[in-house]
Structures are given as structure tokens and as C-alpha cells.
Amino acid sequence: MALKLRAKGIKQVRPLAGGFFGWRDKGYPMYLDPALEVPKGRPGHLAAHTA
Amino acid sequence: MHELMDFLVANGYLVLFLWVLGEQAGLPVPSAPLLLAAGALIGLHKLDAAAVVLLSTVASVSADLLWFRLGRRRGAKVLNFLCKVSLEPDSCVRTTQSRIAKSGPRSLLLAKFIPGFSTAAPPLAGAGGMSLARFLLFDFLGSLLWVGSLVLLGFAFSHQLELLAAYSARLGAWLLVLLLAALAAFLWRKYGQRRRFVKDLAVARIPAEELKARLEAGEAVTIVDLRHPLDWLTDPRTLPGALRMKPDEIEERNQEIPRDREVILYCT
Numbered sequence: 001m002a003l004k005l006r007a008k009g010i011k012q013v014r015p016l017a018g019g020f021f022g023w024r025d026k027g028y029p030m031y032l033d034p035a036l037e038v039p040k041g042r043p044g045h046l047a048a049h050t051a
Numbered sequence: 052m053h054e055l056m057d058f059l060v061a062n063g064y065l066v067l068f069l070w071v072l073g074e075q076a077g078l079p080v081p082s083a084p085l086l087l088a089a090g091a092l093i094g095l096h097k098l099d100a101a102a103v104v105l106l107s108t109v110a111s112v113s114a115d116l117l118w119f120r121l122g123r124r125r126g127a128k129v130l131n132f133l134c135k136v137s138l139e140p141d142s143c144v145r146t147t148q149s150r151i152a153k154s155g156p157r158s159l160l161l162a163k164f165i166p167g168f169s170t171a172a173p174p175l176a177g178a179g180g181m182s183l184a185r186f187l188l189f190d191f192l193g194s195l196l197w198v199g200s201l202v203l204l205g206f207a208f209s210h211q212l213e214l215l216a217a218y219s220a221r222l223g224a225w226l227l228v229l230l231l232a233a234l235a236a237f238l239w240r241k242y243g244q245r246r247r248f249v250k251d252l253a254v255a256r257i258p259a260e261e262l263k264a265r266l267e268a269g270e271a272v273t274i275v276d277l278r279h280p281l282d283w284l285t286d287p288r289t290l291p292g293a294l295r296m297k298p299d300e301i302e303e304r305n306q307e308i309p310r311d312r313e314v315i316l317y318c319t
Contacts, residue, residue: 001277001301001316002255008305016290016317017256020278023290023317028263030288033295 060097068110075114077170083201090205104198111194115173119186122177159189163197179281271312278318
């Protein structure tokens with residue numbers, strides 16, 4: 001993706017080391033968009049992972 | 052070679068079961084050649100068709116069930132691990148998510164025929180909340196289709212195996228050396244591809260600590276969340292101020308990303 005964006009003219013682009021989980025598991029600040037539409041999944045599954 | 056064939060005939064069922072189980076569990080041991088050989092041995096009346104198909108299918112479903120349950124418990128982390136150790140990591144995560152999202156359980160029917168997707172699909176099905184009954188049904192049918200096709204193909208060419216056995220008897224141990232060398236070359240090539248891929252990824256990554264410090268210092272950076280919508284199931288939150296964009300939207304929405312500041316991308 002970084003290479004794709006560089007090809008689109010965005011030269012200063014870096015991937016985040018560790019990705020989403022690397023950030024979250026360090027306990028760094030997170031944001032929840034109230035307008036987000038989450039795809040349907042098994043009931044309770046989401047709660048188990050976000051508790 | 053005759054000794055090898057005799058060994059396969061004598062221990063064929065156990066070897067087949069363990070080999071298919073190993074491949075589906077994530078080991079880089081392709082079981083397609085073995086299933087083809089088993090089909091050929093059925094044609095030569097050395098193995099029983101029902102036992103071969105049933106054992107291989109059960110082995111495949113057993114390994115898949117293990118990954119399904121791990122995916123259910125640990126979410127997308129399992130998929131990431133699986134793709135890291137697989138020999139096809141470059142497209143593993145993204146391709147798997149796209150296919151599951153597009154076709155749902157039906158994607159499991161043909162999953163076995165697609166390298167990389169085969170092992171990665173069950174944990175994602177688990178992480179995505181697919182019911183166990185639905186998973187077992189489609190995974191069993193997909194495994195049966197995969198095993199059946201290969202065995203049938205081997206069966207159709209069983210007479211060629213007789214010829215091969217005759218040639219191999221003449222070549223003796225050299226054929227075994229040749230086959231082992233070919234397998235080693237295959238694994239070495241895949242390992243090289245994987246190392247290059249990991250090296251490319253390691254270039255110019257920003258550590259989480261540095262990004263946090265820059266955000267706290269009020270520096271202007273644009274963060275883009277490229278996680279697949281299925282990943283939102285496991286955690287719908289984003290990094291602060293992240294612009295959420297589906298991976299396939301990059302082409303049409305890249306104009307929303309400012310060019311005058313550093314852009315930080317992340318997925319799972």
C-alpha cells in the first residue's frame with residue numbers, strides 16, 4: 001500500500017511498525033467513531049474482543 | 052524406488068493422513084502430489100478409494116477446525132501469524148479477507164485449490180463469527196471436493212505411474228536424490244521470496260512510540276486506517292484522528308490524503 005501511495009505522488013509515507021495491534025496492545029490512545037457501521041458478525045463476538 | 056512404493060503402500064493411509072494434516076496445519080509440505088500418487092495407487096488396486104478419500108478429508112477438516120477455533124479465540128492475530136509463517140505471505144492476509152467478505156462460507160468450497168488461502172481461510176472464518184455448523188458443512192464439502200479431484204486425477208493417470216515406477220527402477224537411488232533436490236530448490240526459492248518480502252516491509256517503518264510522541268507534540272501527520280471491514284468486528288476503534296479507508300478504495304480516494312505532511316499507514 002505504501003508503494004501504491006508513493007506511486008500516487010504521496011512521497012512521505014511510512015507503515016506503522018506492529019500495525020493496529022502493536023499500537024493497541026501498548027495501551028496507547030484509541031478512538032471509536034460513533035458513526036461506524038460494523039459488518040454483521042456472531043453476536044457477542046465483538047464484545048469479547050473489545051472488553 | 053520400489054522400496055519407497057512398498058513403503059507408501061504399506062503405510063499409505065497413515066502417511067497420507069499425517070501429510071494432509073501437516074499441510075493444512077500450516078507446514079510447507081504440499082500434499083497434492085501425495086494425493087495424486089494415492090489416486091494412482093487406487094487405480095493399481097494397492098489402496099482403497101473410500102479410505103483414502105475419507106482419511107484425507109478428515110485430516111483436512113481436523114486441521115481447519117483447529118485454526119477455526121484459534122481464529123474464534125484470538126481474532127485476526129492468528130491470521131497474521133499464519134501468514135507470517137506461510138510461504139505465500141505477500142497476499143495472504145488481504146486476499147483472504149477479500150475472498151471471505153465477498154463469498155462468505157461458499158469461499159470455503161474452493162479454498163483448498165488456492166495457495167495461501169487454503170490455510171488462512173479457517174481462522175478468518177472463526178474470527179469473522181461464522182457459525183461452527185456452517186463452517187463444518189462448507190469446509191467438509193470443500194475438503195471432499197479438493198481430495199476427490201486430486202485422487203480422481205491420480206486415478207486417471209495410474210498407468211503412467213506404472214511406467215514411472217519402471218523408469219525409476221532403472222534410475223534407482225538417483226531419482227530419489229533428484230526428487231529431494233527439487234523439493235529443496237522449491238523450499239529455498241519460497242524462503243528467498245519471503246525474506247525479500249520481510250526486508251521490504253522493514254524499510255522505513257515508524258515505531259508506535261515515535262508516532263505517539265509526534266502526536267503528543269502536535270505535529271501534523273495523517274494516519275490512514277487500512278484495515279479490512281472484517282477487522283472492525285474484532286475491534287472497531289482506530290488510532291486518534293485516523294482516516295478510515297478500505298484497501299480497494301486507495302485508487303479513488305487517495306486525493307483525500309494531504310500531500311504536505313507525512314502519512315502513516317496501518318492495517319492489522
